[in-house]
Amino acid sequence: xxxxxxxxxxxxxxxxxxxxxxxxxxxxxxxxxxxxxxxxxxxxxxxxxxxxxxxxxxxxxxxxxxxxxxxxxxxxxxxxxxxxxxxxxxxxxxxxxxxxxxxxxxxxxxxxxxxxxxxxxxxxxxxxxxxxxxxxxxxxxxxxxxxxxxxxxxxxxxxxxxxxxxxxxxxxxxxxxxxxxxxxxxxxxxxxxxxxxxxxxxxxxxxxxxxxxxxxxxxxxxxxxxxxxxxxxxxxxxxxxxxxxxxxxxxxxxxx
Amino acid sequence: xxxxxxxxxxxxxxxxxxxxxxxxxxxxxxxxxxxxxxxxxxxxxxxxxxxxxxxxxxxxxxxxxxxxxxxxxxxxxxxxxxxxxxxxxxxxxxxxxxxxxxxxxxxxxxxxxxxxxxxxxxxxxxxxxxxxxxxxxxxxxxxxxxxxxxxxxxxxxxxxxxxxxxxxxxxxxxxxxxxxxxxxxxxxxxxxxxxxxxxxxxxxxxxxxxxxxxxxxxxxxxxxxxxxxxxxxxxxxxxxxxxxxxxxxxxxxxxxxxxxxxxxxxxxxxxxxxxxxxxxxxxxxxxxxxxxxxxxxxxxxxxxxxxxxxxxxxxxxxxxxxxxxxxxxxxxxxxxxxxxxxxxxxxxxxxxxxxxxxxxxxxxxxxxxxxxxxxxxxxxxxxxxxxxxxxxxxxxxxxxxxxxxxxxxxxxxxxxxxxxxxxxxxxxxxxxxxx
Numbered sequence: 253x254x255x256x257x258x259x260x261x262x263x264x265x266x267x268x269x270x271x272x273x274x275x276x277x278x279x280x281x282x283x284x285x286x287x288x289x290x291x292x293x294x295x296x297x298x299x300x301x302x303x304x305x306x307x308x309x310x311x312x313x314x315x316x317x318x319x320x321x322x323x324x325x326x327x328x329x330x331x332x333x334x335x336x337x338x339x340x341x342x343x344x345x346x347x348x349x350x351x352x353x354x355x356x357x358x359x360x361x362x363x364x365x366x367x368x369x370x371x372x373x374x375x376x377x378x379x380x381x382x383x384x385x386x387x388x389x390x391x392x393x394x395x396x397x398x399x400x401x402x403x404x405x406x407x408x409x410x411x412x413x414x415x416x417x418x419x420x421x422x423x424x425x426x427x428x429x430x431x432x433x434x435x436x437x438x439x440x441x442x443x444x445x446x447x448x449x450x451x452x453x454x455x456x457x458x459x460x461x462x463x464x465x466x467x468x469x470x471x472x473x474x475x476x477x478x479x480x481x482x483x484x485x486x487x488x489x490x491x492x493x494x495x496x497x498x499x500x501x502x503x504x505x506x507x508x
Numbered sequence: 509x510x511x512x513x514x515x516x517x518x519x520x521x522x523x524x525x526x527x528x529x530x531x532x533x534x535x536x537x538x539x540x541x542x543x544x545x546x547x548x549x550x551x552x553x554x555x556x557x558x559x560x561x562x563x564x565x566x567x568x569x570x571x572x573x574x575x576x577x578x579x580x581x582x583x584x585x586x587x588x589x590x591x592x593x594x595x596x597x598x599x600x601x602x603x604x605x606x607x608x609x610x611x612x613x614x615x616x617x618x619x620x621x622x623x624x625x626x627x628x629x630x631x632x633x634x635x636x637x638x639x640x641x642x643x644x645x646x647x648x649x650x651x652x653x654x655x656x657x658x659x660x661x662x663x664x665x666x667x668x669x670x671x672x673x674x675x676x677x678x679x680x681x682x683x684x685x686x687x688x689x690x691x692x693x694x695x696x697x698x699x700x701x702x703x704x705x706x707x708x709x710x711x712x713x714x715x716x717x718x719x720x721x722x723x724x725x726x727x728x729x730x731x732x733x734x735x736x737x738x739x740x741x742x743x744x745x746x747x748x749x750x751x752x753x754x755x756x757x758x759x760x761x762x763x764x765x766x767x768x769x770x771x772x773x774x775x776x777x778x779x780x781x782x783x784x785x786x787x788x789x790x791x792x793x794x795x796x797x798x799x800x801x802x803x804x805x806x807x808x809x810x811x812x813x814x815x816x817x818x819x820x821x822x823x824x825x826x827x828x829x830x831x832x833x834x835x836x837x838x839x840x841x842x843x844x845x846x847x848x849x850x851x852x853x854x855x856x857x858x859x860x861x862x863x864x865x866x867x868x869x870x871x872x873x874x875x876x877x878x879x880x881x882x883x884x885x886x887x888x889x890x891x892x893x894x895x896x897x898x899x900x901x902x903x904x905x906x907x908x909x910x911x912x913x914x915x916x917x918x919x920x921x922x923x924x925x926x927x928x929x930x931x932x933x934x935x936x937x938x939x940x941x942x943x
Contacts, residue, residue, distance in 0.1 A: 267938075317771050320937040339773055347771045353764035357522060369514045370772040414768070 253294040256422055256453040257316065261325035262289045264311050264477075285311040287477040288325065293455050293470070298448050300468035301457040302498065308477040309457035310349065313426045316455070317347040330422055343371070346416035349426035356400030360391050360410045363399070364417060371418035385413040389439065405436035412443065423447055425456040429463060441467060461495045473498060475505040511774045515782025516789075519756065523790050533751055533794045537744070538801035545805030558590070559693035561616035562597040562605040567624045573700045591696060609684050615693035617682040627677050628708060727905055730820060734904035738896045739872035740802055741795065741833060746868045748794030749841045753787050754857035757848035766940065776934040780845075780927055787841045792834055799833075821902070828912050829902050835919040836895040840868065842926040849933050852942055868892065875900040888914040891922045 264286040273281050286308045293299035301309045314320045316327055318338040327334045330344040354363055364385070368378040386392040389409040394402060399410065416423060425444070429437040444454055444467055458464060464471055465485065471494075472482040480501045481488045489497035523529055563570075574592040595614065597605050605617040621627065679701055683694035760766040769779060821829075844861055851857035871892050880887045880897050888894040894915040901907045933939045 269942075319767060319770055320941070339775065342771055343773045345771075351764050352768040352771065354768060355522070355760075355763070355765050357526070362521065366514065366518050367772060370511060370769070370774050372510070372773065415771075 253296070255292050255328075256295045257291075257293040257299070257327065257329050257455055259289055259291050259312065259316075259325070259327040262286050262312065262315060262322045262327055263324040264308075264315065264320070264322055285477055286315075286322070289474065289477065289479055290325075291472045291479055291482055293453060295453050296448070296451055297469040298444065298454040298456065298467050300464040300471040301455065301474055302459065302461075302464055302471050303457075303474035304459060304502070307474040309474055310426050311477075312474070313347070313349065313424055313455070313457055316341075316424055317345060317349075318342055343418070344420055344422050346418070346420040346423045347426075348411055348415040348424070348428060350430060352411065352415075354399045354407065354411060354414065357398060359396050359398055360402075360413070361395040363410065363414060367414050368417050373418060381417060381419065385417065388443075389413055404431060405433055405439075408432055408436055409439065412440065416447075421452060423452055423454045425454070427458055428456060429458075429460065461493075461498065465494055473501055475502055478505075480505050511778040512782040512785065515774070515779060516786040519783065519786030519790070522756075523752070533748065533790070534797045537747075537794065537798040541798055541801030542805045545802060558593065559616065559689070559696060560593045560595065560614040561618050561693065561697065562595045562601075562608065562614050563618045563620065564597050564599055564602060564605075565620040565622050565624060566594060566596050567620045569625050569628065569704065570618075570620070570700065573704060574697075592693075606682055609682055609690060612684075612687060612690075615683065615687075615690045616697055617680075618697060619680040619682070621677040621679070624677060624679070730903055730905045734900040734902075735876050737799075737802070737903050738875045738899035739869075741799055741899060742836065742868060742872040742892070742896060744795040744798035744802075745791060745833065745837045746840055746865060747798070748791035749787065749837065749844050750858070750861060750865070751794065752790055753841050753844040754848045754851070754854045754861065756783055756787055757845050758851045758857035759854045761849070761851075761940065762853045770940070777927075777931040780931045780934055784838065784842055784845060784927060784930070787845065788834065788838045791837045791841055795833060795837060820905070825902050825905075825907060828907060828909075829899060831916060832895050832898050832902070832912070835916055835923075836892060838923045839891055839895075839919055839926070842923055842930060846926065846930050846933060849930065849939055871896055885911060885914055889918045891919060894918065 263284075266283050266285055268276065268278055268281050268283055272283075273279060276283070289308065289312055291299075291301075301312065303309050311320070315322050315334060316329055318334050318341050321335065329341045332340040332344065334341050358366070361382075364382050365378065368381065373381065386395060389412065391406075391409060391413060394406055399407060402410065412428075415425075423444070428440050428444070432440065441463070444456070448454060456463075456467070468485065470482070470484050471488050473480045473488060481497075485494060488494070492500070523533075571592075571594055574594070575590040597617070602617065602619065605614070608614050609617050681694055681697055681701075684690040760769075770776070843864055844857075847860045847864065848854075848857040851860050874893065875896055879900065888897065888911045894911075898907075898912055898915045901911060
């Protein structure tokens with residue numbers, strides 16, 4: 253199978269603000285988010301990064317999306333280095349995270365057009381893609397309503413549509429069902445399975461075991477910025493439920 | 509280039525689709541400034557001056573001068589209102605008349621010597637030199653409430669030494685220095701009587717038929733514009749930028765919408781240039797709106813006509829002015845964008861931009877303090893200061909194309925440097941994600 257994402261010994265340390273130092277009781281002012289993380293995701297699979305809050309999942313995904321740079325190591329997306337070929341990486345991915353917001357003032361219709369042009373899409377291709385996504389997520393009903401007036405679920409649908417507008421081969425979603433009602437969460441999971449069926453490669457981060465069990469072909473368990481285990485669900489959890497296997501891994505990591 | 513245009517269009521859409529923003533930024537400044545300055549002008553240049561004076565031993569000469577005797581013919585054949593309404597009073601009424609001045613019932617009390625007109629006609633006047641210093645007597649302290657009621661230079665004729673030239677007839681003018689109307693009436697009456705005295709002395713005149721200011725009326729007005737307008741324009745430009753740039757840069761950071769842009773294939777330099785160009789264009793529109801309001805109101809402030817003021821400058825001067833404004837706005841908007849990209853919120857950006865505003869204001873008032881010689885080309889390399897000085901040159905009709913070129917070229921270099929720095933800031937995760 254072709255490697256679609258490969259992270260090689262990625263390290264990232266953040267400098268904390270004074271406020272964060274006090275809150276986290278960290279006088280050194282430095283926090284290691286990733287301590288040499290490596291993993292590989294293959295074409296056409298859904299790869300899950302599983303870990304508790306603060307494990308480094310979001311930091312790894314932000315590095316893959318070229319929003320931030322690794323201090324050491326490198327990662328490759330669709331064969332392009334995130335450090336050296338950021339433009340090509342960004343064209344290859346559809347990235348969604350809770351920190352990415354849409355401007356409240358604009359309508360979904362305007363935003364789809366705006367981001368489509370930034371992705372260099374031709375107007376006829378953009379119009380066809382817009383119609384397809386509006387139909388798929390039911391956006392047509394509120395296409396002319398300002399984003400600021402939409403519900404959380406509607407906003408999430410628009411965010412997903414914006415992120416995959418250019419039909420990228422790789423989809424990277426960070427906690428995609430967080431804060432959503434069950435109906436919208438189902439729309440998201442169904443969408444990811446459909447994209448997988450269309451041959452897309454997907455990496456998602458989550459701390460929800462049921463989501464991993466439902467969607468992921470392979471999983472990487474991150475604890476404290478390091479890869480604690482990686483493989484298929486069966487390889488990681490063995491005979492135990494995934495949740496129990498995770499707690500065993502967590503206890504082991506804490507002991508170390 | 510395509511991405512830059514896309515960002516510019518989006519920023520324009522953000523602005524022009526918001527009716528309140530358009531009205532508040534483009535329409536209101538012009539209307540409010542025009543209305544305010546016109547109102548101020550109409551107050552300053554109020555022609556409707558009418559004063560009431562009580563006169564003891566009235567003088568027909570003075571009455572004629574003040575237009576009070578018959579009322580002068582107006583230009584359109586209408587009877588003009590007299591400058592002074594004169595009410596005759598007896599010598600015994602002087603204390604009551606002074607009370608009336610203090611009470612605001614009349615503006616002045618003028619006490620002429622008895623037979624004043626006859627004294628002037630009979631040629632009993634003293635030597636002009638002596639007369640000049642004592643012909644008129646104005647109370648030093650006026651007649652403010654509680655003030656002494658004796659004219660400072662009042663000298664009774666009986667006290668004049670017999671060996672000296674007879675004392676000149678003394679006209680006493682009593683007024684209330686605490687009342688602007690009374691002070692204005694005093695100045696008007698003093699001026700009329702002073703002019704009368706000058707015309708009677710006949711020794712020499714100053715600038716009666718030739719001489720005077722070496723510049724034309726238009727140039728004199730232009731120098732006034734040159735002193736005031738560069739400061740106002742720079743202030744308008746800064747205000748326009750401050751109304752838009754922090755919201756567009758720090759606001760996008762604060763709301764998390766900038767990260768959504770950064771995961772698209774757009775280069776950070778393209779994003780920076782797109783934002784700077786759109787913000788500069790919108791700020792220029794805002795400044796032009798304020799400038800038009802000011803420019804149209806200026807004649808009202810100075811008692812001229814709008815047509816004359818507009819015609820005072822050529823098309824080239826207007827184009828040069830526009831070029832300087834664009835160069836200034838690009839500099840300002842880039843500086844504010846840098847401050848805004850460093851800030852975590854719009855509020856913080858606005859606070860951080862205060863020192864910059866102080867610098868811009870200080871640079872703006874420089875034309876009121878001194879003028880740079882046109883030959884001092886090196887001065888035109890100083891950013892922002894060069895814009896103010898070139899604008900002053902344009903408005904004063906002494907515009908040097910060399911200085912304009914130096915200003916535009918040097919500012920272009922500074923803007924390119926600042927855009928490069930801003931792009932570096934946008935590439936720094938510590939700057940862009942320090943929310």
